Amino acid sequence: KAGVTQTPRYLIKTRGQQVTLSCSPISGHRSVSWYQQTPGQGLQFLFEYFSETQRNKGNFPGRFSGRQFSNSRSEMNVSTLELGDSALYLCASSSSGGAEETQYFGPGTRLLVL
């Protein structure tokens, strides 16, 4: 089975721009979670989608949004980029997002905001 894939792997943007990141989960997985990783704050949960519905959301401003498609692929969008948005963005998939499940992570998208 192919693992979780994320595109693009690297991205450079300037302040004020917006960006869209994509995540394709493991085949058959319907839950996709997104995380932001920075040196200062570590790994922080952004949101989780299941069957095209956002079921859970972390403590991030409204500039961070996401969606999920009927094939379980997910995108996240960050509008009006700020320097502090520079981070590694990771997505993870699992069968249903339940507590007993392992989450499988993609390689991440490294975003640099100049």
Place this chain on the structure above:
Amino acid sequence: SQQGEEDPQALSIQEGENATMNCSYKTSINNLQWYRQNSGRGLVHLILIRSNEREKHSGRLRVTLDTSKKSSSLLITASRAADTASYFCATDGGSWYAGGTSYGKLTFGQGTILTVHP
């Protein structure tokens, strides 16, 4: 905010030695997982231990969980240079059946940077 704290923050050992990392967390949990991350890449799942388990083994890995102390440890035996990485513990919210507010959410510790010298 981070659920857990990991200790030590950095660990440097020689190949063949054992490495022990500790994790503490704050809320009740259903399970605790350990992940490895190489050089800022994606996280690789190592092992999951449920709240009703006290110890679990997988190859050279041994994980213990003490829910009364809200702590876990990861032991890597006979370490290799390839084990050099950051190691994170992650917990679920625990409040799964009270409105399902923890779907898909893992809360991570700050991680331990392990360096294994050949």
